[in-house]
Amino acid sequence: MSRGSPRGGRGRGRGGDRPMVPPAEFRSYYGRPIVRPPVWHHDIAAYLFTGGLAAGSALLAAGGDATGRPALRRAGRVTALGALVASTYFLINDLGRPARFHHMLRVAKPTSPMSMGTWILSAFGAAAGVSAVAEAAPLLPGPLRRLLPPLGTAGQYGAAVLAPALATYTAVLLADTATPSWHAAYPELPLIFGGSALASGAGVGLIAAPPSEAGPARRMAVLGAAFELYGAHRVETTKGILSEPYTRGRAGRWLRAGRALTVLGVAGAVLGRRSRVVSALSGASLLAASLATRFGVFDGGVASAADPKYTVIPQRERLARRAEDGQPVRDPRAT
């Protein structure tokens, strides 16, 4: 069974006119996947969220401290540490050999986004940890009470400097794979993840800060949501057949939910600025949106690896384009 596979690329369902029309059928080995779907569990999808939340919160804390908004500073610092602890748990729990987590620290390897991410996360963790602990300085005895605040401030700005790297390296992590829809989305994924991180950090600010301090969080929510929505729209519409996994099934539901919650959260943040309750609800909506977006992107990639058509058809199209351009096609009969 190789000609006219029953799982051929017919029946495109939703969203009629896309720029690239795939061939009516493709061939495969009994419809089995060619690239292997990631073995990662939803721990990794959850980490995408908590890592972004840690980054967004660290930026919120730094901005709040720099502009004299103590509620934003406090909420940002504490959330950054909490999200970081959760991230560490998810990352280690997903390992096949959790007891060997420290093997990540054997090397620093620029070709491995996971290795780079380990070092980014470690440095961020140290900085964010110090800055969160410094919030407890008033409760501590004399010397610590004097020593901690400056260290906390240094840690806070250190974490803020690392935060954009922490929020966007995960996009490179997913894109640097043969998973078809992740790899195809590499130009936009960092913008989606960065925007999602900003929106979730803003969500923390909206929940924690009184209306008098929450202005920057509202603006951060609007800008983060704009990045996220723009990036997701590009990924869902410009990748030809590789956009499809993001619009169907579980991934499609997650991403649609994420979009709806983002719009709701931004609307509440802008329109409900006088109400503490509406602001907090908007913040919660933005946090939920960020979570849903990460799960949607994660599941979309997994779905694209599970069906061989997403491997075969784009590669066939690439070969055909190369043949048209007069470059040598690689599996010629006349070798």
Add this chain to the structure above:
Amino acid sequence: MTGNSLYGPLDPAPDAGWTDAPPRMGFFTDTSVCIGCKACEVACKEWNLVPDDGFDLLGTSYDNTGGLSANSWRHVAFIEQRGAPHGDVLGAAAGPQFLGMPGRDLPGRDPDAPRTDFRWLMMSNVCKHCTHAGCLDVCPTGSLFRTEFGTVVVQEDICNGCGYCIPACPYGVIDQRGDDGRAWKCTLCYDRIGDGLSPACATACPTQSIQYGELSQLRERAADRVAHLHGQGVGEARLYGHDPSDGVGGDGAFFLLLDEPEVYGLPPDPIVPTRDLPAMWRRAGLAGLAMAAAVVVSFLGGRP
């Protein structure tokens, strides 16, 4: 780093830092003489102590292995085809008829038992030991490494089961072993070839479908074999993974196929994901700058 460290033709062992590396070794798997005996699968399991991977009837011809996995480092694919392109090249006209007693001649030579248009495709698949190996590029622990023979091997005492190599392989070869958590794949019998022996699968292959040797010699031999088959009228014979200018810089284990690669479960145009890594980091950097700018605007902008 030399110019082609991420993409393009390259001799991988010296690029990985080996000085005085021996010649690059590899496999040439000629599927035109594979008889589907699975001796390679068995020999591999025996030599490498690869565990059992279950007893499943998959309903996919004579293939109950399914594909390469953590517990199958050689996999024999079986494809049953009608309307084969060279069905009548070597024999007489086809058509349904009594096949008679088994003959002693080659199929199609005996006019009483002409060749039909049915054909088997059988192929022993294996890790490609790519020049640019996605698995090796992304491994965050240094567990995967490039040997002096230009092959790619997992160090099982280092692997912590992060699983990143698995989606990074454009061929879907490397896999996580469920009860063990670590990633496993063909080592090209690193423990044998270091002692001058051939890998277990090539040693066991009764038809020399699996040939082991210096990659440069295998490439010459394969080109001769394709020319020979074309001369015999087997026009669909083609090499796969032999070209150093392909998307993975050429495979250390390459193939002679009789149909399109995807029919055997191989990607038609694999490209190592890391080729685009510099562009990815640039995009991430731009997005990071956009984030920083958004925060500055948010905190310095006027009240909305």
